Amino acid sequence: MWDVQIHASIITSDGQELAFAVASKLTSLYIQFNDFVSSVSVLKGMKEPNTFLWNSVIKAHVNAGLSESAFSAYKLMREDGVSCDGYTFPILSKLVLSVECGVSFAEMIHCLALGMGFESDVYFCNTLIDSYAKSGCLGNALKLFDKMLYRDLVSWTSMISAFVSEGNANRAFGLFNEMRKELEPNEVTMIVMLQSCSNIIEGRQFHGYVIKCGSLMDQSLKNSILKMYADFGNADDSENLFEETGGIRDVVSWNIMIHLYSSQGKTMKIVDCLSKLRNEVEPSIETLTLLISALGEDRNHTQDVQHIHCLALKSGLFDNILMTSLLDLYAKCGDLENSTKLFIEVSQRNYTTRVAVIRNFLSVPNESTRSLQTSILNMYVRCGDISSARNCFDTMLEKDLVTYSSMIEGYGTHGLGAKALEIFHMMTKEGIEPSGVTFLNLLSACSHSGLLREGCKALNSMQWEFGIEPDLDHYTCMVDLLGRSGKVKEALSIILKLVASPDSLIWAALLAAARVYEDQRVGKYAAEKLFDLESDNAGYYTLLSNVQASGERWDEVQEVRSVMQEMNLIKYPGWSCLEVKGNVHGFVSGDRSHF
Numbered sequence: 307m308w309d310v311q312i313h314a315s316i317i318t319s320d321g322q323e324l325a326f327a328v329a330s331k332l333t334s335l336y337i338q339f340n341d342f343v344s345s346v347s348v349l350k351g352m353k354e355p356n357t358f359l360w361n362s363v364i365k366a367h368v369n370a371g372l373s374e375s376a377f378s379a380y381k382l383m384r385e386d387g388v389s390c391d392g393y394t395f396p397i398l399s400k401l402v403l404s405v406e407c408g409v410s411f412a413e414m415i416h417c418l419a420l421g422m423g424f425e426s427d428v429y430f431c432n433t434l435i436d437s438y439a440k441s442g443c444l445g446n447a448l449k450l451f452d453k454m455l456y457r458d459l460v461s462w463t464s465m466i467s468a469f470v471s472e473g474n475a476n477r478a479f480g481l482f483n484e485m486r487k488e489l490e491p492n493e494v495t496m497i498v499m500l501q502s503c504s505n506i507i508e509g510r511q512f513h514g515y516v517i518k519c520g521s522l523m524d525q526s527l528k529n530s531i532l533k534m535y536a537d538f539g540n541a542d543d544s545e546n547l548f549e550e551t552g553g554i555r556d557v558v559s560w561n562i563m564i565h566l567y568s569s570q571g572k573t574m575k576i577v578d579c580l581s582k583l584r585n586e587v588e589p590s591i592e593t594l595t596l597l598i599s600a601l602g603e604d605r606n607h608t609q610d611v612q613h614i615h616c617l618a619l620k621s622g623l624f625d626n627i628l629m630t631s632l633l634d635l636y637a638k639c640g641d642l643e644n645s646t647k648l649f650i651e652v653s654q655r656n657y658t659t660r661v662a663v664i665r666n667f668l669s670v671p672n673e674s675t676r677s678l679q680t681s682i683l684n685m686y687v688r689c690g691d692i693s694s695a696r697n698c699f700d701t702m703l704e705k706d707l708v709t710y711s712s713m714i715e716g717y718g719t720h721g722l723g724a725k726a727l728e729i730f731h732m733m734t735k736e737g738i739e740p741s742g743v744t745f746l747n748l749l750s751a752c753s754h755s756g757l758l759r760e761g762c763k764a765l766n767s768m769q770w771e772f773g774i775e776p777d778l779d780h781y782t783c784m785v786d787l788l789g790r791s792g793k794v795k796e797a798l799s800i801i802l803k804l805v806a807s808p809d810s811l812i813w814a815a816l817l818a819a820a821r822v823y824e825d826q827r828v829g830k831y832a833a834e835k836l837f838d839l840e841s842d843n844a845g846y847y848t849l850l851s852n853v854q855a856s857g858e859r860w861d862e863v864q865e866v867r868s869v870m871q872e873m874n875l876i877k878y879p880g881w882s883c884l885e886v887k888g889n890v891h892g893f894v895s896g897d898r899s900h901f
Contacts, residue, residue, distance in 0.1 A: 332348045346363060346379055346382060356388070357383075357388055357389060357390065357391050357394070360379070360383040360388055360394075361391070361393050361394055361397060363379055364376050364379045364380055364383070364394070364397055364398065365397045367379055368397055368398070368400050376398070377398070380394070380398060390422060390424075392424065392427050392429055392430060393429075395415055395418070395419045395424055395427075395430050395433075395434075396429055396430050396433035396434075398415050399415050399430070399433045399434045399437045400433070400437060413446070415434070416434060416446075416450070419434075425453075426455055426456070428454070428456060428457075428458055428460075428461065431450060431451075431454050431461065432458070432460045432461050432464055434447075434450060435447045435450055435451055435461065435464045435465060435468070436464045436468075438450065438468075439464065439465075439467070439468030439471065444468055444469075444472060447464075447465065447468055448465070451465045457488075458489075459489055459491070459492055459494075459495065462481065462482075462485040462489065462491075462495065463491075463492075463494055463495045463498055465481055466478050466481050466482055466485070466495065466498055466499065467498045469481065469502075470498055470499075470501050470502045475502040475503075475504055478498075478499065478502045479499075479502065482495070482499055490519075491519075493521055493524040493526060493527045496512075496516055496519075496521060496527055496530075497526065497527055497530045499512060500512060500530050500531060500534050503534060505538075506535075506538045506540055506543075509531075509534045509535065509538065510543070512531075513531050513547075516531065523554075525554055525556055525558075525559075528547070528554075528559075529556070529558045529559055529562065531547060532544055532547050532548060532559060532562050532563075533562050535547065536562050536563070536565065536566040539566075539569070539570070541566060541567075541570065541572075544562075544563065544566055545563075548563055555586060555587070556587060557583075557587045557588065557589060557590050557593055560579060560583045560586075560587060560589075560593060561590070561592050561593050561596055563579060564576055564579050564593065564596045564597060564600060565596055567579065567600065568596065568599065568600035573600070573601065576597065576600045576601065577601075577610055579597075580597060580610060580613055580614070581613075584613075584617060588621055589617050589621055589623070590623070591623050591628060594614060594617060594618055594621075594623060594628055595628065595631060597614050598614060598628075598631045598632060598634075598635050599631075601614075601635060611632070611635050611636055611639055611644075612644075614632065614635075615632060615644075615648075618632065629648060632648060633648040636648065679698060679702050679709070680708055680709050680712055682698055683695050683698045683699055683709070683712055683713065683716070684712055684716075686698060686716075687712070687715070687716035687719060687720075690720075692716055692717065692720045692722070695713070695716050696713070699713050699729075705733075705736070705738075706738070707733075707738055707739070707740070707741060707744065710729060710730070710732075710733040710738060710740075710744065711740075711741070711743055711744045711747055713726075713729045714726045714729050714730055714744065714747040714748055714751060715747040715750070715751075717729065717751055718747055718748070718750045718751025718752075718754055718755075719754070721754050721755055722751070722755065723751045723752050723754060723755025723756075723757045723760070724755065724757070726747070726748060726751035726752075726755075727748070727751070727752075727757070727760055730744070730748050730764075739772065740768075740772060740774075741774070742768075742774050742776075742777065742780070745764060745765075745768045745774065745776075745780060746779055746780055746783065748764050749761055749764055749765065749780060749783035749784060749787065750783050752764060752783075752787055753783050753786045753787040753790060756787075756790060756791060757787075758787060758788070758791045758793075761783075761784065761787045762784075765780065765784060768780070777806070778804070778806050778808070778809060778812065781800055781801075781804060781812065782809075782811050782812040782815055784797075784800055785797040785800055785801060785812050785815045785816055785819075786815040786818075786819075788800070788819070789815055789816060789818065789819025789820075789822075789823075790819065790822075792823050794816070794819050794820055794823050794825045794828050795825075795828065797815075797816055797819060798816060798828055798831070798832075801813070801816060808835070813832045813835045814832075816828065816832040817829055817832040817833055820832060
C-alpha cells in the first residue's frame with residue numbers, strides 16, 4: 307500500500323502530469339509488487355508517455371504469463387499515440403508460447419510489424435523465428451528466415467536449433483554448412499550442432515572440427531562434448547577429454563563424469579571422483595545428489611558418506627531434501643547412529659524425512675524391526691488395506707514365521723484364499739517350518755474362499771508332512787469349510803470322530819451350515835448339542851428357528867420361540883454405526899430409520 311500512497315502524494319502535491327523520472331520509478335515499484343493495473347495507470351497519467359516505459363510494463367505482463375493483459379497494454383499504448391520500437395514486437399512475440407495465443411497471434415504480430423516497417427529489424431525477426439519454431443510452426447519460421455535481407459549468428463543458430471529440435475539432423479547440418487559460407491559459427495552454434503550428432507562417429511568428427519576451430523577452450527562447449535560422449539556411454543573418450551592436460555574442469559564436468567560412472571555401476575570411479583573434486587571445485591546440490599544416488603547402490607561406503615556430509619556442510623548446501631537423501635544413505639550403509647543424529651539436526655522435519663527414518667530402521671533386519679514391520683502389516687490388514695499390507699510384506703528383508711502367518715491371516719480375512727496359499731508355499735520354500743497357528747490361518751482362509759480340496763490337502767499336510775497334530779480349532783475350520791461347501795453330513799462325521807469333546811464353536815459352525823443348506827435333521831441335532839453347552843445363548847435358538855422355517859415347519863418354529871420366551875431370551879438385532887461430520891449415525895438390521 308505504501309507505493310500507492312507515494313503515488314497519491316505525488317499527484318496531490320504537484321497537481322501535474324508525472325515526469326519521466328518519477329513515472330519510471332513508480333512503474334518499477336508497481337511491477338516489483340506485481341500491481342500491473344497501477345503500472346498502466348502511471349503511464350496513462352503522463353503528459354508524454356514513453357515507449358521504453360510501455361515496453362517495460364508490457365514485458366512485465368508477458369513474464370507474469372498474463373497474455374490478454376499484455377496485449378491490452380499494447381492496445382492502450384497505441385491508443386495513446388505511443389509508437390513502437392525495435393523491442394516492442396519481440397516482447398509481444400513471446401506470447402506465442404502461451405496457451406491463449408498460439409500461432410495465429412504470432413502471424414498477427416508479424417503482420418503488424420511488417421506494416422510498421424520492422425521487416426528488416428534483425429532482433430525482431432530472430433525473436434519471431436524462435437517463437438514460431440517453439441510453437442511447432444517450423445514452416446513459418448523458415449519462410450521468415452529465407453526472406454531476411456541480413457542474417458546474423460543468432461538467426462542461423464535459431465533456425466538450426468529448430469531443425470535439431472524437430473529431429474531433422476540433415477537439414478540442421480545443411481544449414482550449418484550454408485552458414486559457414488557467410489559467418490564463422492560461435493560456441494553456442496556448436497553446442498546446438500552437437501545435439502544433432504546421432505552416433506559416436508558423428509560426435510568424434512564434430513569434436514575434431516571444434517579442435518580445428520580452436521574453440522575447445524570454451525568450458526560450456528567442452529562440457530557439451532563431454533556430455534555427448536557420456537550420453538553415448540563412451541567412457542574412454544569421456545575420460546580422455548576430462549583428463550586432458552591444461553583443460554579446465556568445472557563442477558558441470560564433474561557432474562557429467564559422476565553420472566556416467568553411476569550409469570555404468572563403476573562405484574570405485576565415483577569414490578575416486580569424490581576424493582579429487584574437493585580440491586578443484588565447490589560442489590553443487592546436483593553434485594552431492596548424484597554422489598548420494600550413486601553410492602546408495604552399494605552398502606559398503608560409510609566413510610564416503612561422511613565425506614559427502616562434510617562437503618555439504620562446508621559448501622553450505624545443506625537443505626532438507628539433501629539432508630533426507632543423506633540420512634537415507636547413512637541407513638543403507640548400516641550406520642543408523644549417524645542417520646538418527648542427522649534426523650535430529652533437521653531444521654524442518656517433514657513427512658518425507660520422517661518416512662525415510664522409519665524406512666531406514668525397518669530396513670535393518672533384527673528382531674525388533676521385524677516385530678515393528680509385522681505390527682504395521684497387521685495394522686494395514688485390520689484397516690482393510692491388503693495391498694499396502696502386501697507391499698509392507700514384500701519390502702521386509704527378513705521374514706519370520708509370525709510375518710508369514712500374519713500375511714496368510716490377512717489374505718484369509720479378505721477372502722483371498724489363493725493368495726494365502728501362495729504365501730504358505732513361499733514360506734515353505736524358504737525353509738520356514740509352519741506352526742499350528744499358521745495352519746489355523748490357512749484353513750480359515752480356505753474356508754472363507756470355498757477352497758475345499760486345498761483345505762483338505764492342507765490338513766493332511768499338517769499331520770503327515772509336518773507332524774503337527776490338529777486340535778479342536780483346526781477341526782472347527784474344517785467343519786466350517788465342509789459346511790460352506792454343502793457337505794453337511796461329512797462335517798458332522800468329523801465331529802463324531804473327534805477324540806476331544808466338541809465345543810460350542812464347532813457345533814455352531816455345523817448348525818450354520820445346516821441352516822444354509824436346509825438340513826433339518828443335522829440342524830436339530832447340532833442345536834440340541836449347543837443347548838446342552840450354552841442353554842442361555844439366544845443366537846443358537848434363532849439359528850434353529852431359521853432352520854425349521856426353511857423347511858416350513860412352522861409348529862416347530864413356534865415351539866422354539868415359545869421356549870425363548872419362557873427362558874426370557876432376547877435376540878438383539880444386529881446394528882452398525884458410522885460418523886458423518888462429527889455426528890454418529892446408527893443403523894439397525896431390518897429397520898429403514900436410523901438413530
